[in-house]
Amino acid sequence: MFDALLEGIVNLGSIHSLLLLAAGSVVGLLFGAIPGLGGTTAVALLIPLTFGMEPWQAIILMGGVMAATSTGGSVSAILLNTPGIAPNAATTFDGYPLAQQGKAGMAIGAAATASALGGVIGVVSLVAVIPIMKAIVLLFTPPEFFMLAIFGMCAIAVSSGDRLLQGLITAIIGLMVGFVGYYDVTSTVRFDFGIPLLEDGIKLVPALIGLFAISEMINLAVKGGSISQDTSDVEISGVSAGVKEVFKNWSTMLVGSGYGTFIGAVPGVGGTVAAFLSYSTQAQRDPTPEIEYGKGNIKGVIAPESANNAKDGGSLIPTLAFGIPGSAETAVFLGVLILHGIEPGQKLLEDHQDLVFTLVVALTVSAVFATLIVLALAKYMALLTRISVHMLIPTVTVVALVGAFALNTEIGDVVIAFIFAFIGYFMIRFNYPRVTFTIAIVLGSITELSFHQSMLIADDQMSIFFTRGLSLTLLALTILSLAFPTFRRKMKERKEAKLEAEQ
Amino acid sequence: MRIPEHRRPSALYILIILAIVVLFIATSYQYKLTDRMFPLMVGYFALPLLIMDLLALTDSKIGEKISIFFSAKTPEKVDEDADTTVRSLKQELMIFMWMGILVLGIYLIGFLPCTPVFVYCWMKYRGGYSIRESAYLSIGTIVFVYVLFEIILQYELYPGIFLYWYG
Numbered sequence: 001m002f003d004a005l006l007e008g009i010v011n012l013g014s015i016h017s018l019l020l021l022a023a024g025s026v027v028g029l030l031f032g033a034i035p036g037l038g039g040t041t042a043v044a045l046l047i048p049l050t051f052g053m054e055p056w057q058a059i060i061l062m063g064g065v066m067a068a069t070s071t072g073g074s075v076s077a078i079l080l081n082t083p084g085i086a087p088n089a090a091t092t093f094d095g096y097p098l099a100q101q102g103k104a105g106m107a108i109g110a111a112a113t114a115s116a117l118g119g120v121i122g123v124v125s126l127v128a129v130i131p132i133m134k135a136i137v138l139l140f141t142p143p144e145f146f147m148l149a150i151f152g153m154c155a156i157a158v159s160s161g162d163r164l165l166q167g168l169i170t171a172i173i174g175l176m177v178g179f180v181g182y183y184d185v186t187s188t189v190r191f192d193f194g195i196p197l198l199e200d201g202i203k204l205v206p207a208l209i210g211l212f213a214i215s216e217m218i219n220l221a222v223k224g225g226s227i228s229q230d231t232s233d234v235e236i237s238g239v240s241a242g243v244k245e246v247f248k249n250w251s252t253m254l255v256g257s258g259y260g261t262f263i264g265a266v267p268g269v270g271g272t273v274a275a276f277l278s279y280s281t282q283a284q285r286d287p288t289p290e291i292e293y294g295k296g297n298i299k300g301v302i303a304p305e306s307a308n309n310a311k312d313g314g315s316l317i318p319t320l321a322f323g324i325p326g327s328a329e330t331a332v333f334l335g336v337l338i339l340h341g342i343e344p345g346q347k348l349l350e351d352h353q354d355l356v357f358t359l360v361v362a363l364t365v366s367a368v369f370a371t372l373i374v375l376a377l378a379k380y381m382a383l384l385t386r387i388s389v390h391m392l393i394p395t396v397t398v399v400a401l402v403g404a405f406a407l408n409t410e411i412g413d414v415v416i417a418f419i420f421a422f423i424g425y426f427m428i429r430f431n432y433p434r435v436t437f438t439i440a441i442v443l444g445s446i447t448e449l450s451f452h453q454s455m456l457i458a459d460d461q462m463s464i465f466f467t468r469g470l471s472l473t474l475l476a477l478t479i480l481s482l483a484f485p486t487f488r489r490k491m492k493e494r495k496e497a498k499l500e501a502e503q
Numbered sequence: 504m505r506i507p508e509h510r511r512p513s514a515l516y517i518l519i520i521l522a523i524v525v526l527f528i529a530t531s532y533q534y535k536l537t538d539r540m541f542p543l544m545v546g547y548f549a550l551p552l553l554i555m556d557l558l559a560l561t562d563s564k565i566g567e568k569i570s571i572f573f574s575a576k577t578p579e580k581v582d583e584d585a586d587t588t589v590r591s592l593k594q595e596l597m598i599f600m601w602m603g604i605l606v607l608g609i610y611l612i613g614f615l616p617c618t619p620v621f622v623y624c625w626m627k628y629r630g631g632y633s634i635r636e637s638a639y640l641s642i643g644t645i646v647f648v649y650v651l652f653e654i655i656l657q658y659e660l661y662p663g664i665f666l667y668w669y670g
Binding site for chain 1: 537
């Protein structure tokens with residue numbers, strides 16, 4: 001493990017690698033700061049640039065993006081009350097009141113420092129569980145992988161909040177998309193409808209570019225206007241006071257990072273839940289605060305920011321160990337790994353530990369690098385959110401389409417990106433979660449392969465999924481995850497009834 | 504049992520997905536047992552979910568029960584919490600047309616001529632920017648695309664079907 005860590009450091013040691021990391025961090029910060037874009041769009045847009053790179057170089061670039069987006073998002077959350085990405089929403093509760101009180105610099109200093117430390121803690125946790133992950137992965141055979149993929153998709157559907165039914169439907173449609181094309185178990189081409197473009201299946205990269213980058217542009221175009229309506233001048237000072245506040249409130253930062261790492265590791269739950277839970281826990285831990293939460297308490301900035309950055313390390317645990325992405329961003333990142341011939345799971349953890357540690361080092365350095373940029377340039381980053389959508393839409397759309405084409409230099413891929421852009425737009429329009437759809441596309445082939453392998457092992461007896469301990473446990477977890485919304489509703493009803501009775 | 508008017512676009516969306524799933528199931532039967540087994544399982548699992556999704560949009564008792572079971576909200580509460588962005592059909596069709604023309608343009612004349620024309624037209628006619636501002640951004644974009652993809656990454660950008668025809 002130490003050798004792999006050393007190799008990761010060496011990979012990042014050259015000027016070229018550092019430039020890649022810096023480029024990734026800057027793109028991540030910009031896309032994080034501009035509401036409506038986000039890290040998933042950034043990762044999807046940058047995929048074509050990685051085609052000619054070595055896998056470790058691609059990992060460094062993507063690591064830079066992933067570690068920087070939520071740090072970027074905190075700037076617009078604090079200065080403009082507009083979270084750059086969803087996980088920064090909790091930061092607005094106290095960040096914006098602080099900005100209104102003239103303490104924007106302190107809030108940004110605290111947010112950036114908490115983000116960096118949270119990110120580092122998340123990554124350290126990832127490193128700590130790698131040896132355990134290896135042992136656990138070895139316990140998984142085809143029936144367990146099948147049940148794990150089903151559990152992953154159900155857990156992500158459940159995490160779509162009040163859209164469980166829609167989450168399950170999009171997961172199934174995603175699986176269907178995954179069935180299109182050549183099936184190597186039986187050497188058959190399926191669901192191609194005689195269209196040559198579909199014979200090799202739906203290509204992941206153009207589909208992801210359409211689904212996340214272009215669909216967002218269509219959505220912005222339909223909604224119109226500018227991204228931020230706020231035109232007030234930004235005054236930033238007292239950044240170092242914010243940095244000191246994080247060290248003064250180290251327990252808030254540690255608890256937030258713990259939440260982020262743990263929740264990030266649960267597929268689909270993601271940074272938003274981690275940030276909100278961390279914020280509400282902090283408010284509960286501090287019943288008599290000096291400054292009320294929601295009115296500019298600095299701990300209300302530190303708690304969510306440390307959580308939403310720590311989740312990056314956590315969400316990579318299921319992604320790297322089992323190929324089950326922890327979030328939309330890691331689902332697209334998984335696409336990058338697959339594109340470069342890296343198969344997540346046992347092989348990656350045993351044969352390509354250097355790549356895992358390159359990612360670890362890239363995430364750590366980028367978390368710190370992004371923070372330094374934010375501390376130095378927050379004022380100018382805030383101006384970015386005032387870019388008119390009419391400047392963003394044509395440029396991002398064109399670059400995205402060129403990127404979709406570049407992978408195989410096939411014009412058909414542009415058409416695929418275009419079709420998936422509309423699918424993505426309608427998913428946004430009718431509130432169907434894109435993350436379950438994406439994860440199902442990614443998991444489609446491995447799910448079916450594991451199913452067939454299980455059937456072969458068990459002589460076509462479905463009982464194989466119910467008679468093995470681990471597989472049965474995963475099935476139980478799947479059922480529990482599906483029952484969770486009902487359980488939550490019952491608890492809420494009971495609580496409300498109790499409150500009513502007391503009144 | 505009826506679907507209130509404001510939920511009809513969602514119902515239409517579900518019906519389109521339902522039609523795709525039915526087509527998918529019907530197509531699955533063309534393949535051998537091993538090839539169709541898992542797709543069929545998935546397809547048949549989708550049908551009841553889609554029907555429930557459709558029923559949840561109705562103003563019936565069953566619709567309310569389904570909605571509460573899956574979202575812990577009554578259909579009215581789902582409406583209340585829904586995205587309130589006004590999206591006119593005309594506006595949507597207009598954007599789809601712009602995007603469609605872009606892809607058609609790329610197919611016919613290729614990326615390099617199409618990119619500046621699209622960026623310029625969008626800025627000028629949709630964004631209301633001046634000729635100079637629109638020209639600056641369109642030139643900037645094509646220079647960025649050309650330098651990044653053609654020079655640095657050395658991809659040969661699609662020249663358009665016309666250039667293919669005329670060699």
